[in-house]
Amino acid sequence: TTNSTSNTTGSIITAGGIGVAKCVNIGEDLKVWGDVTTVGDTTISGNLTFGDASTDQVTFSADINSSLIPNANLSFNIGNTTMQWANAWVGHAGITQKTDSGKPALTVTATDVDQLAVSVTASQTTADVVDIAADSVTTGKVIDITADALTTGSALYIDSDSSATDTRSIATIIQNHASATGSTGLTVQSDAGRGVFIDTNLAAGGFALEIDSEQTTTNVAKIASIATSGTVLEVSQAGVMTGKV
Template sequence: MSANVALSDTFDQWRVKNNELLVMTQTDGSDNFIKLTNTTNSTSNTTGSIISTGGIGISKSMVIGENLNVHGNIHANGAISADGSITLGDAATDNIVLNADINSSIIPNTNGSFDIGNTTMYWSNGFFESIKVTAAAALGMTALEIDANDADQAAFTIDGEQTTVAVMRIDADALTTNSVAVFDDNSASTSARASVQIVQDNAAALAATALKIQSDGGITGMQIDKNYTDDDAATVTGFHVDFDRTVPSSGTATFTD
């Protein structure tokens, strides 16, 4: 059955509407609420119990019982919180831009399962107050690896301001047949260089020892294995000590060579 519905407004002007159940002709609106018993679900922006071809302005809160699908952009003037999981983007071409500061810890969901960057996409710089690396017993890879390919920049630099503790310390309490530290210079360059340097560079530090070796076990305290195989004539030195001492202008000094 189809019929026309006649509605009147406060000015007693009659209107005849076809296929329209509710029409408001005044901009002041109505203080009554609208309730629909239609349960048609919305699967697009043209389906559902309420369909609007224009925008909708809401000055109060809104509660949605199921899902929210937005075809355009979402902007919030206030805070956004979510109780469940959040997935951002569906392809590598999507971006996440953070203009705000991060005000919490970033903790992975599963221990040792996720990476930051990969072998082809690197982060540029990292600024941390402290870095702690823990390698699991079955990790199967190097705990910390630095692959420095910049020829005129140091691989890593430690600027330590420590006074009563060691600037760098390596503890190896399970070592069996290898070494605590290995410095391997395998460059074929014939340029003069010092593969390892220990420099105590302040003449006023009279009580400082540049190199101290302590061996409590084993029969050898220090071993130098010098091999030279070049055919050119040369003066080869296995161990060289250059001891410079300056006699003060007054008083006496005792030196032990």
């Protein structure tokens, strides 16, 4: 009945090794003053605590053959602000933001100045590559871009090199509700330089600028200018013109 508190106390004490050919049943705690090597499978019931200091390490040489599921929702982290994982390869990433998180659901901090911050390689043919459903936004912005250090770069650049002759729009903006009479489909503000520049290069192509208007009693086009000695509307022709202005 004498309990053991060390490897030198207890009802049975031996200075040598012990070989056991059959099962061993221990009614209380098992304490080992050294390494534990298990040959075969190990099943442990109950909670597990590895290490008692941040200097302790857990190393996996084998693959993980199960899911990693926390015992509390939105409570534990993978890494922290100072100790971060290098890379992650996953088939699908689902991110859920807590209602009281006080921070974005996803933050990307890119510090490599000559590499992409986010790269998407898409193989979709009939499905959208990126889809944003922001039907709850009222006074906020769905996409907000700031690029205050631009020199010869662009805040938004779209390039399509498709040779297909099918009718399509490279960029489409739709205000899709007839009751939204105070909305504007596209606003361009330029505090310096040009406001809008259209460069069409196919000589026999369609219109460089076309307006399809349904107005009957209101103006189709309007120019509001405070010009004094300048020209409100200038039309120039580089070649011999046989058509109409």
